[in-house]
Amino acid sequence: MKTEMPDPASLNAELANLFLLREAEGPRWRNRDPTMGIPNGLFESNFDLFSWPESCVQRLHEFCMLKLFDVIGELNGYPPEELRRLESQTHAWFHITRRGGRFSSHNHPMATWSGVYCVSPGASDAGETQSGVLHFHNPHQPAGMYIDPGNQKLGGNYTLKGRNLSLLAGDLVLFPSWLIHEVFPFYGEGQRITVAFNCAFRQLGASTTR
Template structure:
């Protein structure tokens, strides 16, 4: 009798970081006030090219350059988590990480009832992140309301499905990953991953910060 066993290799996994800012409540109110003030002063409601509707305000892409204590603290938190994730994934020590000089673009969204983002990714960057400042309202009967949807890169494998491959679990699953973001939660993912924000049906404003980052190694 043949007793040999095959080896299942977890190839082509996609890293995705999820963290929670313990100090979120200390900066939440200041962030919200600052974002609303900047929205009122802006002469544009949308600065980017990603498909979205008029219920979404999108700021300019220089958020982390603003001179404000709450922005400084949020930037420090986001970059700290990103560098930690890069170090872990690449097995870089502190000395190596110090040689990676970050460049970025960053912005915020205020999403009101009916707002959504179409499916997109972020070209010309390595890592992207979404931080939740204000989660908005829960809506009965609409569990996906305002959720961040990360589209599975294996979506092309749906060209043929039978029962032998319809229920693959974990990293082999074809399913998308839906995040009902909590306040203070940061999600970091490779910028090439397609993602979207589902239509939001709450009455309270949903406020998030997003960033793209790329690196140059110091010689």
Template sequence: MNTPKNEIIPMFSVPLGVAQYSKHIELNEKLSGLFRHKAQDTKQDQHGFVKKNKQVFESEFNLFDWKDDCVQELQNFCWAQLYQLIGTLNQYDVDTLRKLHIACESWYHITKKGGYFGIHNHPMAAWSGVYCVSAGDKVEDDPDSGGLNFISPHISTTSFIDKSCSNLRGQFSRGNKLVHLQEGQLVLFPSWLLHEVKPYFGESDRITVAFNSWFKYSG
């Protein structure tokens, strides 16, 4: 007797966009110098609602308003990748994308040894992104060090788990997604997705740029 195969239909999943900037070496060198200089001239760093410790410097949320060429170059790269992702996921043509007018808040972090960022999301935005200026040091005895950890939405279901569903793979997995950012890498994700930065134990600084974005559709 032949048993017919079940059809597996993927119902819900979370898109994660990843892009690498080909000219990141020169750009990141300029960004790193600029960010360190600005941080030295700032008496107090930004304190938002997300839990972080004193080993993390956070700038004000207007980074992409800066007129520095390196900042504008980074913004152009981020927006190009974000619009491409939006167009692909929504199947929008170029004319439709031109009618999506972006607004954002943007900032940078300098994370020293011991720095971390607590679990949070950005509920008043549509898409968020993180760009890596400096990845910091790899820590052999702590593979999670400095990792950008995305929390599985399944965690909120509090559903029963046994051996029949504890080892699901791919988009059906119940596990979190830990990303170790590479220099020049941009990660894009829906702003509702919970995430955190694991404690970083490298000796050199870890430097990242982050942004939240939302859109108005208008002709």
């Protein structure tokens, strides 16, 4: 699901300035225990972003959670009173990507929903149509173990292709955490700046045992 932050320019400018400042301040804000290799050209913060007190971060937090709870309520058929009983346990962080930076294929275990918010897409070089693209792998890819004329051109809901998203400033993408995805290398000027988050849920008053 893709949605947009209304009038995001002012908020995104505040977020970008804050994130670039924290990056420049050094190791204190860098993720020192990444679960995946961090390539050159990519800065990954600690996973406590949504606990920061800055108003720009909290406005983004509120927007992301509002949209995610809307999706959860709709897809699960929860009435408002049941939705209000859900509590989110959230990890959130930011990425600053410069020329050549990328993030390889992965998903997010121990979460049910994930999201990516675009603060700045950066300025891609001319002709680099896949620069910084967020790519979702098609979970039906094993169906391609045998290809012949009966399935080689399937489209619509039956396609074996993945999906590419070129994010614009203010875009928010929400997706199931099990879905394999990656970010293609960024070839451009400036920085591609995004916020990512993972959420697991429990009912208020219920046991945390899964």
